[in-house]
Amino acid sequence: MPSSPIRKLAPLASLAKSQGVKVYHLNIGQPDLPSPQQALDAIHQVDRKTLEYSPSEGNASLRVALSRYYTRMGINVFPEEILVTTGGSEAILFAFMACMDPGDEIIMVEPCYANYISMAVTAGIVVKTVTSHIENGFALPPVEEFEKAITPATKAIMLCNPSNPGGTLYTKEELYQLRDIVKKHNLFLMSDEVYREFVYRDEPFLSALSLGIDQNVVLIDSVSKRYSECGIRIGALISRNPEVRATVLKFAQARLSPPLLGQIAAEASIDGTEKYSRECFLEYKARRDYFIDALNKIPGVFSPMPEGAFYTIAQLPVDDAEDFCKWCLTDFSDSKETVMMAPAAGFYGDPSLGRKQVRLAYVLKIEDLKRCIEILGKALEKYNSTK
Amino acid sequence: MPSSPIRKLAPLASLAKSQGVKVYHLNIGQPDLPSPQQALDAIHQVDRKTLEYSPSEGNASLRVALSRYYTRMGINVFPEEILVTTGGSEAILFAFMACMDPGDEIIMVEPCYANYISMAVTAGIVVKTVTSHIENGFALPPVEEFEKAITPATKAIMLCNPSNPGGTLYTKEELYQLRDIVKKHNLFLMSDEVYREFVYRDEPFLSALSLGIDQNVVLIDSVSKRYSECGIRIGALISRNPEVRATVLKFAQARLSPPLLGQIAAEASIDGTEKYSRECFLEYKARRDYFIDALNKIPGVFSPMPEGAFYTIAQLPVDDAEDFCKWCLTDFSDSKETVMMAPAAGFYGDPSLGRKQVRLAYVLKIEDLKRCIEILGKALEKYNSTK
Numbered sequence: 001m002p003s004s005p006i007r008k009l010a011p012l013a014s015l016a017k018s019q020g021v022k023v024y025h026l027n028i029g030q031p032d033l034p035s036p037q038q039a040l041d042a043i044h045q046v047d048r049k050t051l052e053y054s055p056s057e058g059n060a061s062l063r064v065a066l067s068r069y070y071t072r073m074g075i076n077v078f079p080e081e082i083l084v085t086t087g088g089s090e091a092i093l094f095a096f097m098a099c100m101d102p103g104d105e106i107i108m109v110e111p112c113y114a115n116y117i118s119m120a121v122t123a124g125i126v127v128k129t130v131t132s133h134i135e136n137g138f139a140l141p142p143v144e145e146f147e148k149a150i151t152p153a154t155k156a157i158m159l160c161n162p163s164n165p166g167g168t169l170y171t172k173e174e175l176y177q178l179r180d181i182v183k184k185h186n187l188f189l190m191s192d193e194v195y196r197e198f199v200y201r202d203e204p205f206l207s208a209l210s211l212g213i214d215q216n217v218v219l220i221d222s223v224s225k226r227y228s229e230c231g232i233r234i235g236a237l238i239s240r241n242p243e244v245r246a247t248v249l250k251f252a253q254a255r256l257s258p259p260l261l262g263q264i265a266a267e268a269s270i271d272g273t274e275k276y277s278r279e280c281f282l283e284y285k286a287r288r289d290y291f292i293d294a295l296n297k298i299p300g301v302f303s304p305m306p307e308g309a310f311y312t313i314a315q316l317p318v319d320d321a322e323d324f325c326k327w328c329l330t331d332f333s334d335s336k337e338t339v340m341m342a343p344a345a346g347f348y349g350d351p352s353l354g355r356k357q358v359r360l361a362y363v364l365k366i367e368d369l370k371r372c373i374e375i376l377g378k379a380l381e382k383y384n385s386t387k
Numbered sequence: 388m389p390s391s392p393i394r395k396l397a398p399l400a401s402l403a404k405s406q407g408v409k410v411y412h413l414n415i416g417q418p419d420l421p422s423p424q425q426a427l428d429a430i431h432q433v434d435r436k437t438l439e440y441s442p443s444e445g446n447a448s449l450r451v452a453l454s455r456y457y458t459r460m461g462i463n464v465f466p467e468e469i470l471v472t473t474g475g476s477e478a479i480l481f482a483f484m485a486c487m488d489p490g491d492e493i494i495m496v497e498p499c500y501a502n503y504i505s506m507a508v509t510a511g512i513v514v515k516t517v518t519s520h521i522e523n524g525f526a527l528p529p530v531e532e533f534e535k536a537i538t539p540a541t542k543a544i545m546l547c548n549p550s551n552p553g554g555t556l557y558t559k560e561e562l563y564q565l566r567d568i569v570k571k572h573n574l575f576l577m578s579d580e581v582y583r584e585f586v587y588r589d590e591p592f593l594s595a596l597s598l599g600i601d602q603n604v605v606l607i608d609s610v611s612k613r614y615s616e617c618g619i620r621i622g623a624l625i626s627r628n629p630e631v632r633a634t635v636l637k638f639a640q641a642r643l644s645p646p647l648l649g650q651i652a653a654e655a656s657i658d659g660t661e662k663y664s665r666e667c668f669l670e671y672k673a674r675r676d677y678f679i680d681a682l683n684k685i686p687g688v689f690s691p692m693p694e695g696a697f698y699t700i701a702q703l704p705v706d707d708a709e710d711f712c713k714w715c716l717t718d719f720s721d722s723k724e725t726v727m728m729a730p731a732a733g734f735y736g737d738p739s740l741g742r743k744q745v746r747l748a749y750v751l752k753i754e755d756l757k758r759c760i761e762i763l764g765k766a767l768e769k770y771n772s773t774k
Contacts, residue, residue: 001484004640007443034436043648044431049421051652053617056394086473086620089642097388102489102511118641124489124511230440231647233473233620253391254505255476260618261430261648265438 001121005114005346005359012329013340021333024364024372027325027342029164029310031363033228033283035269036276042268043261051260056252058084058236059263065270066236073196075207075219077238083248084258088194088222088235089115095218095237096123096156098247099188104155106190107146111138111313111347111354113164113192126153129349134315134357137304138166140174146181156188157181159208162195162308165347165359169201169307179211189213192220194235195309197277200285214240225310226277227269232262284310284362287369291362294373298380303360311361313344313354317380321345321358324383332382334375388508392501392733392746399716400727408720411751411759414729416551416697418750420615420670422656423663429655430648441647443639445471445623449650452657453623460583462594462606464625470635471645475581475609475622476502482605482624483510483543485634486575491542493577494533498525498700498734498741500551500579513540516736521702521744524691525553527561533568543575544568546595549582549695552734552746556588556694566598576600579607581622582696584664585671601627612697613664614656619649671697671749674756678749681760685767690747698748700731700741704767708732708745711770719769721762 006028013023057063063079070077085091092115100106102124108116110129120127130145132138146157157178162169170178182189191208199205208217222235239245252258288306295303300317318324322343332338344357362369393415400410444450450466457464472478479502487493489511495503497516507514517532519525533544544565549556557565569576578595586592595604609622626632639645675693682690687704705711709730719725731744749756 001634001637001641003637004443007640010442028440030440032437035438039438040433040436043433046427046430049427050419051422051426051616051618053415053417055397056391086646087643093642097509115641115643118637122484122638122641229438231438231644233644233646247388250388250390250505251509253394254388254502254509255480256474256502257618257620259473259620259646259649261652262646265648 001118004118005344006342009325009329009340012326016329016333016338020336022337023329024337024339024368024375026360026364026372027340029225029361029363030230031225031228032365033280035228035265036273038268038272039227039229039265042264046261046264054257054260054263056257057249058082058258059267062263062267065267069270070238074204075209077209077240081238081240081245083237083245083252084263085235085237086255086258087224087233088192088220089119091220091222091235091237092116092119092192093122094248094251095190095220096120096125097251098244099218100125100155103153105151105153106156106158107149107154108158108349109141110349111165111344112158113160114346116158117349127349128154131353132166132168134302134304134313137307138163138168138313140170140177143177143181150185154185154187156190158190158192160192161208162199164195164309165311165313165344167304167306167309167312169199172206175206175208175211179213182213182216186216188216188218190218190220194220194222194225197226197281198284198310199308200288201307209238209240218244223266223269226280227266227273228280229265229269232265233259234262234266287362287366290366291369291373294370298373298377300380310363311359313357313359315357317384318356321354321356325358327383328379332379334378337371337375339372339375339379388505391505392731393729396712396716396727399713403716403720403725407723409724410716411724411726411755411762413747413751413759414727416612416748416750417617418612418615419752420667422615422652423660425655425659426614426616426652429651433648433651438647441644441650443644444636445469445645446650446654449654452654456657457625461591462596464596464627468625468627468632470624470632470639471650472622472624473642473645474611474620475579475607476506478607478609478622478624479503479506479579480509481635481638482577482607483507483512484638485631486605487512487542490540492538492540493543493545494536494541495545495736496528497736498552498731499545500547501733503545504736514736515541518740519553519555521689521691521700525550525555525700527557527564530564530568537572541572541574543577545577545579547579548595549586551582551696552698552700552731554691554693554696554699556586559593562593562595562598566600569600569603573603575603575605577605577607581607581609581612584613584668585697586695587672587675588694596625596627605631610653610656613667614653614660615667616652616656619652620646621649621653674749674753677753678756678760681757685760685764687767697750698746700734700744700746702744705743705770708741708743712745714770715766719766721765724758724762726759726762726766
């Protein structure tokens with residue numbers, strides 16, 4: 001089981017903090033934006049006497065509300081096709097366990113969200129990667145790469161669209177290519193679309209459930225990012241394949257139920273938050289515009305321009321980004337302030353590929369991002385002059 | 388992956404309810420007692436703007452509060468030895484995955500909590516059972532039975548004390564026997580002690596962490612039952628073995644964090660609730676005293692007297708308890724009321740053993756339990772006269 005590249009340096013960050021150093025967290029997609037007031041109000045007004053189990057598949061009223069939400073987003077799903085999960089994380093695990101047996105293979109596009117790999121390890125399934133590259137903004141690798149990776153044991157392809165960590169928004173053509181591979185080999189397409197509302201290219205978002213391969217698609221979702229509610233642990237697994245849902249339900253029953261209070265907050269966030277969502281979107285877009293431009297102005301740093309989500313993978317002028325990330329926490333500070341970044345190697349199946357890269361989440365306000373850029377520039381200069 | 392015996396008849400119960408039948412739920416340990424007012428107050432007063440991630444290991448303040456709680460209970464553990472989980476369910480899964488590899492074997496005392504088996508399937512580990520018997524109140528099987536079940540692949544023994552589903556409180560002698568087996572074969576002892584506050588024999592509860600085999604013990608806990616907070620999904624995994632904790636932490640990081648709002652409610656429940664806990668205890672004891680006596684007065688029904696938790700396994704005068712449980716939901720009602728029970732076969736590794744048994748949770752108020760007894764008596768009479 002690999003350590004999370006996002007969280008494994010946390011002890012060093014704690015140590016730095018205990019020594020009075022302020023740490024800016026670029027390592028984790030923990031937005032600083034407020035949750036919708038409706039969600040907080042709903043929590044303040046919980047009128048239950050007993051905080052009881054909810055149904056394993058989630059509260060009926062939340063599933064109905066989610067169905068309304070997806071319909072607004074152009075994805076027509078019935079409440080019965082939605083299973084509420086304990087965060088998107090659990091939806092990933094359930095998808096893997098329900099659709100694959102231990103030893104089966106799944107193809108991921110590296111760099112990929114590190115916890116996909118952790119969840120695959122948990123489920124005992126084997127990860128094969130096809131590599132996307134920083135030079136072309138982590139575009140989908142050519143079909144031939146997928147064909148090369150497919151074996152008789154391949155059961156699924158995992159996609160994150162828009163992607164964490166690369167910030168890639170896959171084009172219609174890329175998604176059609178994937179659809180054709182999935183159909184040809186009768187695979188599952190696991191599509192993590194939790195960042196669908198953070199798309200910075202001016203075109204409608206195309207869900208995997210709109211590709212005409214309904215029975216093969218498992219949609220992973222979460223309210224964490226879109227309502228700045230990472231802590232409530234509410235996600236969803238959506239499938240039009242009744243066999244998949246029946247199997248997922250067994251895993252859901254084994255863990256009894258998703259969190260009750262989180263469901264209440266999530267349900268309250270779904271309707272009447274259009275203005276909130278628009279403001280969040282514009283804020284992230286402004287942060288992206290500032291941050292990527294500023295990153296590329298640091299000597300030796302390169303970041304593609306993300307077209308979705310709120311992450312980027314940046315190449316740094318260092319040989320060992322993990323060592324540099326640690327050093328920033330243990331040996332460096334600028335006026336008692338430093339930055340925490342996630343070494344990108346952990347997002348690759350082949351860790352040698354990301355050794356000079358870090359994943360950065362631009363989830364801080366621009367004022368803080370400006371300070372981060374300043375600190376990062378100074379840190380790189382000092383690191384490279386002393387090593 | 389087996390279906391949960393506790394929840395698999397839920398669709399039939401829903402159908403009955405949709406036809407206007409009131410269903411008394413004896414199938415699930417969902418207490419009807421209120422949660423502590425402190426917990427509800429804490430939720431109503433949440434003063435955060437952003438419902439953010441918590442640390443993967445749980446909020447530091449909750450871990451400190453839990454440490455105080457365990458110390459009060461005579462179990463001295465440091466906050467660092469406690470990892471907060473998403474319910475006891477997740478603690479079970481993490482314990483299995485951290486301490487065993489796929490293919491490894493775990494020994495469970497059947498009948499056992501059905502979700503242990505589900506979680507073992509999830510973790511890819513093999514369940515071997517030693518059988519306890521209704522005639523002697525599901526006492527620990529003799530040491531020889533364990534010795535027979537142990538193979539080179541055996542890595543752990545799972546215990547629930549006091550037990551769900553049998554209501555057994557293991558004696559000091561039984562626990563010492565287990566300790567000796569664990570030491571002799573260098574196994575893990577996974578001890579689920581979520582019902583420790585519901586002990587009806589007049590002696591102090593003996594935790595597995597008091598057996599002198601600290602490095603081998605993984606304690607499973609949950610606030611669900613003791614504060615009537617099943618829905619908040621807060622449990623804990625406690626181990627004095629640093630390697631176990633380090634591995635569990637990796638799984639914890641992969642799912643990011645336990646539920647924030649549940650942690651707030653749980654933390655508020657820990658101190659100042661002694662009176663609440665005493666009242667809950669007395670209420671469950673009264674329910675037990677009434678319910679078991681009344682059960683045994685139904686012709687052909689036998690239940691041992693549980694000494695802990697709030698369940699019992701009862702033997703019914705039917706050949707196929709699952710068929711009877713279904714029939715109660717589909718073909719029977721008394722003045723538009725019926726009972727839902729959990730067929731006990733699903734709690735055995737060898738389902739043929741529990742075919743005449745049901746698991747009953749006495750988590751309803753005595754007035755309702757009285758009505759359940761009446762309904763069950765009539766149902767058995769009618770079932771046996773028509774079959």
